[in-house]
Amino acid sequence: MSWKKVCKATDVAPNTLKKFWIDGGIPIVIANYGSGFAAIPPMCPHMEEPLEISGVISNCVLTCTKHLWAWNLATLEQHGTETEKDIKSYQCKEENGDILALVEEEIVYEFDDEDDMDDDSFFAKS
Amino acid sequence: MPARNHSQWLAKPKLEGGEWIDSRVYSDQNVFDDEMERIFKKVWIPVCHESELPKPYDFRTTSIAGEPIIIARGPDNEVRAFLNVCPHRGMLLERRPSGSFLEGQPSGNPKRITCMFHAWQFDMKGSCVYVAREKEGYQDRLCKEDVGLRRLRCEVKFGGFVWVSLDDNPKISLEDWAGEPFDCLRKSIDAEPLEVFHYHKAIIDTNYKLWHDTNSEFYHDFMHYHNRVTGFNDAYFARKNFAFKHGHVVVGTFEVNYENYEGFESRGALSFPHLPPNQWYMVDLFPGMNFNLRGSALRCDVVTPLGPDKVMIEFRGLGLKRDTPEERETRINHHNSIWGPFGRNLHEDLIGVAGQGTTMRPHTEPRQILHGRHENQTIHDEIGMRHYYDEWGRWMDRLPNDPDQPWHERNPGESAEAAE
Numbered sequence: 001m002s003w004k005k006v007c008k009a010t011d012v013a014p015n016t017l018k019k020f021w022i023d024g025g026i027p028i029v030i031a032n033y034g035s036g037f038a039a040i041p042p043m044c045p046h047m048e049e050p051l052e053i054s055g056v057i058s059n060c061v062l063t064c065t066k067h068l069w070a071w072n073l074a075t076l077e078q079h080g081t082e083t084e085k086d087i088k089s090y091q092c093k094e095e096n097g098d099i100l101a102l103v104e105e106e107i108v109y110e111f112d113d114e115d116d117m118d119d120d121s122f123f124a125k126s
Numbered sequence: 127m128p129a130r131n132h133s134q135w136l137a138k139p140k141l142e143g144g145e146w147i148d149s150r151v152y153s154d155q156n157v158f159d160d161e162m163e164r165i166f167k168k169v170w171i172p173v174c175h176e177s178e179l180p181k182p183y184d185f186r187t188t189s190i191a192g193e194p195i196i197i198a199r200g201p202d203n204e205v206r207a208f209l210n211v212c213p214h215r216g217m218l219l220e221r222r223p224s225g226s227f228l229e230g231q232p233s234g235n236p237k238r239i240t241c242m243f244h245a246w247q248f249d250m251k252g253s254c255v256y257v258a259r260e261k262e263g264y265q266d267r268l269c270k271e272d273v274g275l276r277r278l279r280c281e282v283k284f285g286g287f288v289w290v291s292l293d294d295n296p297k298i299s300l301e302d303w304a305g306e307p308f309d310c311l312r313k314s315i316d317a318e319p320l321e322v323f324h325y326h327k328a329i330i331d332t333n334y335k336l337w338h339d340t341n342s343e344f345y346h347d348f349m350h351y352h353n354r355v356t357g358f359n360d361a362y363f364a365r366k367n368f369a370f371k372h373g374h375v376v377v378g379t380f381e382v383n384y385e386n387y388e389g390f391e392s393r394g395a396l397s398f399p400h401l402p403p404n405q406w407y408m409v410d411l412f413p414g415m416n417f418n419l420r421g422s423a424l425r426c427d428v429v430t431p432l433g434p435d436k437v438m439i440e441f442r443g444l445g446l447k448r449d450t451p452e453e454r455e456t457r458i459n460h461h462n463s464i465w466g467p468f469g470r471n472l473h474e475d476l477i478g479v480a481g482q483g484t485t486m487r488p489h490t491e492p493r494q495i496l497h498g499r500h501e502n503q504t505i506h507d508e509i510g511m512r513h514y515y516d517e518w519g520r521w522m523d524r525l526p527n528d529p530d531q532p533w534h535e536r537n538p539g540e541s542a543e544a545a546e
Contacts, residue, residue: 044235046235047235047236047238047247047255047256048235048236048237049230049235049236050230050236054230066230066233066234066235066245067245067256067258112255122277123279123294123295124295
């Protein structure tokens with residue numbers, strides 16, 4: 001486990017998110033919420049939505065605009081009435097103008113598996 | 127024969143009952159409506175080729191008998207078909223002709239089919255995975271598990287074509303439906319993966335069966351000037367039509383001598399696997415599909431009837447997936463020189479059926495269409511059409527030469543069920 005440089009602090013403007021790749025493959029989104037930075041996996045835990053595209057930040061709160069799941073980026077607490085899952089994140093710090101993240105392995109969310117209904121009996125159900 | 131007055135014109139021809147049909151078969155709205163219910167909603171239709179959705183989450187949309195359909199390849203590489211209809215309020219789910227679900231739509235998410243209307247979402251197996259504000263609106267009365275897509279019978283078969291049936295319990299399996307007529311082509315088209323390199327469609331003001339009729343007889347080579355002057359030889363006239371159960375016909379093989387075709391070259395070097403050089407085969411499937419393997423290129427026509435006097439015909443050209451760029455270029459050239467928009471005969475065929483469509487518009491006076499040529503089942507024999515309309519009569523329970531009369535009364539024991 002080690003701290004990895006992701007980008008410069010000036011690469012991500014306040015209240016925006018940007019996607020980077022570290023170690024030649026792990027994708028990380030850096031969110032600048034004004035009073036700090038968060039390093040998160042790039043997908044919304046709800047339905048795999050890319051947050052660097054569909055996420056908006058206002059008053060420290062990251063909202064996925066597809067179904068309005070939201071989290072406070074300073075505390076990582078769920079925000080609002082729609083959110084059903086926690087957001088995961090990498091530890092993150094700013095050092096000498098660089099943004100560093102503590103990365104051991106890629107954080108991925110578990111999404112529901114699709115049911116297997118490929119047997120022929122599917123068409124016989126009533 | 128002198129010209130005829132009205133009653134002479136309307137008199138029945140001096141041919142047997144199965145040797146002519148009534149033009150209402152091609153022009154009557156009720157007949158058309160019956161065809162959609164009794165035939166097109168029951169049979170297997172090749173809606174596209176698997177190479178047209180090469181990657182997971184690729185999709186195409188089409189329709190059968192007016193019902194909109196999505197064909198999608200799942201992350202497990204399986205190709206599945208669904209009604210392109212949202213179970214909520216009946217919105218058309220996907221409007222694009224083809225594309226990928228890998229990237230999310232404006233109202234949806236990656237890897238999902240999303241209804242743009244109220245943002246309901248479905249996965250590649252048709253399961254509903256998101257209902258907007260589900261608990262607030264439905265409490266526990268209705269949930270995602272209750273509102274999956276309508277999945278359709280779908281099989282990839284006979285050279286990688288994607289076959290769909292709107293009938294959940296088809297009386298005939300796809301193998302039994304088309305296995306025998308495809309026997310002559312199977313080794314060649316199933317030896318290795320094929321790939322579509324040509325697609326175009328024509329929407330013609332004519333009845334779909336008139337297109338199939340043209341694919342079922344070669345007497346109309348008199349319209350194809352080049353075929354007539356360079357193709358009429360002993361081998362050409364020796365070809366036979368073979369009738370198969372379920373209304374299908376295969377035109378026997380022969381070797382095309384391209385030296386007789388001005389500006390053409392032999393296709394031997396690029397002939398399909400297991401196919402003798404420059405050989406040619408054609409399979410006509412009831413109720414309106416045609417597969418034509420001309421040495422180096424496979425053509426497939428599929429009709430989508432849009433009304434008694436309107437049909438969409440989709441034309442696909444296929445080669446081998448492993449073609450080098452040079453081989454592919456040659457194959458495309460071979461295909462287009464015969465079947466492309468400026469090819470040897472396709473556009474002339476379209477003129478033929480458009481002319482028939484003009485004389486058989488709905489509400490034109492019923493007339494007789496002759497299918498009576500007998501030439502020992504050879505290439506100018508009209509047996510293909512007679513065989514087709516026998517099958518048509520059984521499925522429709524209508525007599526082709528008197529379509530208001532039931533088939534089963536004149537042919538006891540030969541109802542649609544008996545035919546199956």
